[in-house]
Amino acid sequence: MFWSCRWLCHLEAVPVRCTPHLGARLVGHVVGSCIMVAPAYASDTSGLDFQQFVDDVGRNRDFFISVATAAKSTFTFGQLVDAVKSADEAKRSADEAKRSADEAFKASPEGKIQEALARAMEPFEPSRPQDEVIQRPVMETLRQRIASWQQHATIIGGRCQSGKSVATEEALRGARGVVRFTIKSADWETTMYEELKVENSGLFKEMMRRVREKLKDFPNNLTKFPILLLEVPRTTIEGIDRVSSTAKDVATDKIGCAIHVIVSASSAAAALAFDAGGLERQEDIWVGDLTEQEAKEFLALHGHEKNWKDFVDACGLRIGDLVKACENLKKGMSLDDTKQECQRLATVEVVRFMELQVHPKVTGREMLQELLKVYPEGIPEVSNGISILPREVAALIRNKSCHAVYFHAIKKRFFFASKLHKEAAEAQLANP
Known part of the structure; x- marks a missing residue:
């Protein structure tokens, strides 16, 4: 054995x-x-x-x-x-x-700060793969703004579904030091701290201060400053005032905090509601409709490089409408069906806008008539001795869901939302 x-x-x-x-x-x-x-x-x-x-x-x-x-x-x-x-x-x-x-350390203030810091220092990853995104000049404009930032908030404006989120995310691709949050309610700040697990503004600012210190280890990073990217969906109505005061607090009044606040508002109305203390204390960047060349490139990504003009004729140059047209085609809807649906929606929005009282002395109908007279130049916010406040008009448009007109934050003029809206206005105003 x-x-x-x-x-x-x-x-x-x-x-x-x-x-x-x-x-x-x-x-x-x-x-x-x-x-x-x-x-x-x-x-x-x-x-x-x-x-x-x-x-x-x-x-x-x-x-x-x-x-x-x-x-x-x-x-x-x-x-x-x-x-x-x-x-x-x-x-x-x-x-x-x-x-x-x-576990005790993770639950401590220091542990929470370090955990949030580690997440913020990860390279920013957009929601869309890079090969599904067409490069637009506005993306380079955003990159330059981010790279050269020193103070004041950046407001990304434009029509709903014009591609603001995609443009902003693409500009930030790979950047470290970005904290992203979607605003859904009036108490969004409390929710943001909870999601970041930093509990309060004091811990949040300390975390962002450390982000700035960490960024010194990455000299080739897009920015030397931490970024707070706030996304405002079209459905969000409350909380915009708080966004303004927060941006003013961390990006304007206290340069030592040095947090670059970027607000990407889904609707032009939400962007106009933002106020960090005057136009001189914020930088507006406008994301407009696609150019025809951009539309061609975008539709080529979806396999429609040969008939891209048919898509543009059906629904215009807003990227959200082109995406919808591609989806409808997969579901069996023809481009003619999509065009009719776009025309119907434009007519509904024009009729609703006509019923607005955009100024004590000006109705929506009268404003559309004036826009037709000067098309495609648009009309300024002050005309014929009357000042039409863009923020008030934008609020009316959002509340009544009548997006026939928008105010361009850079050009400082009102315009028809699209060619389809202009044609719908012509048809409706021809019948007193």
Whole structure:
């Protein structure tokens, strides 16, 4: 009958064989810097149990070598089994203590700051793959603004579904130091802190301060300053005032905080509602409809490079409408059907706009008449001694869902939302 035994040393474990004639009682002996272990009696353990023991000792050989060397003694198999169990229990206790300490640190203010900091320093990843995005000049305009930023908020405006989010995300692709949040309610700040796990504005600002310090390690990064990207969906009505005051607080009044606030508003109305303390304290960037060349490139990505003009004729140059037309085609709708639907929606929006009172002395109908007279130039906010406030008109448009007209934040003029809206206005105004 044979038992497996093992010499354990600092470098490796070498298996040997011992036979019963060596004695009924086999023990572990310190031999130089090695230990030989075996059961004290054949009846102490089965061969399988002993092999498991040998494996366990092999995993803990450094422990046993140090103990045995210090003790200058011998150990029975049972004693060594107990020692293995004690070592395993000590390791489990140490692991549990470490887990508890790690959890306590994560729950502490410092732990929360470090966790949020790590997320912010990851390269910004847009929602769309780069090969699905056409490059537009406005993206380079955004990059230059971000790279040269020193103070004041940046407001990304444009018609709904004009591609503002895609343009902003593409401009930020790969940039470190970006914190993105979507505003959905009036108490959005509290929700943002909860999602970031920083609890309050104090921890948030400290985290962003550290982001700026970390960015010094990335000299080729797009920006040297942390960025707070706030996205405002079309459905969000409340909370815009708070966006304005937050941007003023961290980007304008306290340069030491140095947080670049970028507001990407889904609707022109939401963008106009923003006010960081005057136009001189914010930078407006406009994302307009596609050019025909951009529309051609975009439709080529969707497999319509040969008939791209048919799509433009059906729904115009707004990228959201072109996307919808592509989706409708996959569902079996013809381009003629899509065109009729776009015309119907334009007519509905024009009729609703005609019913507005955009100024005590000006109706929506009168404003459309004036726009037709000067088309495609648009009309200024002050005309014929009457000042039509863009922010008030934008609020009316949003509340009544009549997006037939928009105010261009850069050109400072009112325009028809599209050629389809202009044609719908002509048709409706021809019938007094």
